[in-house]
Amino acid sequence: GIQVEQSPPDLILQEGANSTLRCNFSDSVNNLQWFHQNPWGQLINLFYIPSGTKQNGRLSATTVATERYSLLYISSSQTTDSGVYFCAGSTSGTYKYIFGTGTRLKVLA
Amino acid sequence: NAGVTQTPKFQVLKTGQSMTLQCAQDMNHEYMSWYRQDPGMGLRLIHYSVGAGITDQGEVPNGYNVSRSTTEDFPLRLLSAAPSQTSVYFCASSYSADSNQPQHFGDGTRLSIL
Numbered sequence: 305g306i307q308v309e310q311s312p313p314d315l316i317l318q319e320g321a322n323s324t325l326r327c328n329f330s331d332s333v334n335n336l337q338w339f340h341q342n343p344w345g346q347l348i349n350l351f352y353i354p355s356g357t358k359q360n361g362r363l364s365a366t367t368v369a370t371e372r373y374s375l376l377y378i379s380s381s382q383t384t385d386s387g388v389y390f391c392a393g394s395t396s397g398t399y400k401y402i403f404g405t406g407t408r409l410k411v412l413a
Numbered sequence: 414n415a416g417v418t419q420t421p422k423f424q425v426l427k428t429g430q431s432m433t434l435q436c437a438q439d440m441n442h443e444y445m446s447w448y449r450q451d452p453g454m455g456l457r458l459i460h461y462s463v464g465a466g467i468t469d470q471g472e473v474p475n476g477y478n479v480s481r482s483t484t485e486d487f488p489l490r491l492l493s494a495a496p497s498q499t500s501v502y503f504c505a506s507s508y509s510a511d512s513n514q515p516q517h518f519g520d521g522t523r524l525s526i527l
Contacts, residue, residue, distance in 0.1 A: 335516075346521075347521075349515060349518075352515035390456070392516075399463055399469070400461065401461075401505075402458065403448075403457070406454075
């Protein structure tokens, strides 16, 4: 199956700073999502982005499918952005959605 | 729509006991799946289903059974619980298993095996 690597594993930011999280896939994926797991453990769907660029407020994501990676940008970070960010994807025909190990983000006031 | 509903939210079992984690969705989604999340780790796929009557194994299927008798429900069964199955379990669904379909997750079941 595909391997999903996320970097960095841990990130500490001062409130207001910007950051970029990266997700690399070992094979081409046709389903790709970014999630935020909040301190209560809930998985919040941020973006469904198998290719291209999307923006939602202070968050944006870009997937370069041909090079098998995706980036999540967080601008003007806030303490409520703290938590773990996961990417996940599946390859065509496998029906197996594989998660990365996550980036743990802490935003300090 | 209630989305994806998991019950119970918390459960404590003794080693060797059996139990069923329930998952239901009201979005008429074909694809449903179960994951486990261990502390400090990502989610690992246990079993999945691409439609009623069809199930298949994920990355970590041992010790778990599933069935899909209806489109709405996808229960996960632990036949003989072991301490290694202590984890948080998430159920997810999407419209289909094919391209361009985002997954929707339940709030999880926290399971402790003593």
